[in-house]
Amino acid sequence: MSDTHSQEPDAFAPQASPGELLRREREAMELSREEVAEALNLRPAVIDGLERDSYEEVPIVTYRRGYLRSYANLLGIDAEQVLAAYQARFGSDDQERKVTPVHVVNKPPSRLGAWMFRLATLVVIAGLVGLTLMWWQSRGGSQPPTPGDNAPVAVDSLDGTTTITEGGGEPADEPAPAAADDAATASEAPGDEAASTEASSALTGDVAPSAPPAGATEAPEAADEAPAAALEAETEPADEAPAPDAGVLRLTFNEQSWTEIFDATNQRVFVGLQEPGTTARVEGEPPFRLTVGNATGVELVWRGESVDLVSRADANNVARFTLGE
Known part of the structure; x- marks a missing residue:
């Protein structure tokens, strides 16, 4: 099949198309389109289009010429003559078919798009601020205390006592010295009154025998019991050390x-x-x-x-x- 077959003069006549040349040689070799398609690894529709000079299945010119050359080599005919016949019939169409370049026009961004972008940015920022405020309020959200708040405030003084003040101000002032003196005078008043009573009794001679202070008669007994308790404490054996934990x-x-x-x-x-x-x-x-x-x-x-x-x-x-x- 690789040998070049002798062709009749009318087969390569200028009026013969490339598809007609290929079809005649295939029929002369008694080959089907399916066998040619399998040998060239192409679809039968492509082989049929090449023989009918219909190239809708192969729109690219380079692939079209390559398939014609491969088909001619498979049948053993001169591939250059097949391509010359194709050039004579369809070469002018291939030259006129040019690819139109694509021009990319860079348009400046519209002012409307810039304003929309700014507006979207402001909306996002406002939403974030609103979410932050809602989160702050959900935490118990109150505002930080201000100097005008009147809530009670506990203040620890130097002597360890705690003073509760109203309005969050300074702790209450300590009592004035005069008030302290009045308190001391009030506490000493009963003693002074008793002393004055005893002095008046001495002047009139009605001095009553002073009663012994309460517990005076019991003091000797307590004194006697103290040494005994001390002796008992000395004679009692010391507590034994606790045994180590067995567990x-x-x-x-x-x-x-x-x-x-x-x-x-x-x-x-x-x-x-x-x-x-x-x-x-x-x-x-x-x-x-x-x-x-x-x-x-x-x-x-x-x-x-x-x-x-x-x-x-x-x-x-x-x-x-x-x-x-």
Whole structure:
């Protein structure tokens, strides 16, 4: 199929179109349009358009010429003669068909658009301000206190007392010295009156025997009881120091250790991999069931005494035991 076939003189006559040349050669080789389309990897409609000189399926001139050349090479005829026939019939149309350049006209922005943009910006700003005010009022929104507010204000004085003042002003002034003197005079008035009564009684000779002050007769008894109480305080033994809490374990991890502890209620009160240099305080109800890994690197204190973990460790340096049975 690649060999060039001998063509009849009228096949390449100037009046023959490129599609007619291709169709005659295809029919001479007994090929169908579908077989040609499959061989060229084109649609059968494209092959039919090329043979009918209808190029609606191939509007681009470059692709059109390429398809004609490929079709001629497939049939084994001279591709230049097919292209010459195409040029003779449709070359003038291709030259007149030019692409009109697209001119981009830059128009200045209209003043209406600028005003609309400014208006939209103002609306957005006003909306933000309104939302801020609504948020402020929803928080209890009141305005900050002003100097004219009359709400009561608590003021701490130097002696530790608190003074409530009205109107948010300065705390009330301290009483005047005259008022303090009047209060002192009022408090001392009963004593002065009693002293004047005793003086008048002495002048008239009616001096009544003064009654012993209340509790004077009881003072010796209280004095006698004081040494006895002191002796009892000295003879009573001092309170014994409270025993350490039996429900508290204190652990010090000098090396990395995995430790697990259960109390009497079968509740796991401590578990985890502990890092060197950490301590732990475990509370629960004794007796405790302990599993201490790397026991030689752990210190255990219970009831104020150190528990020997080394003697309780197995060959893997893991101590499993019950404490407080």
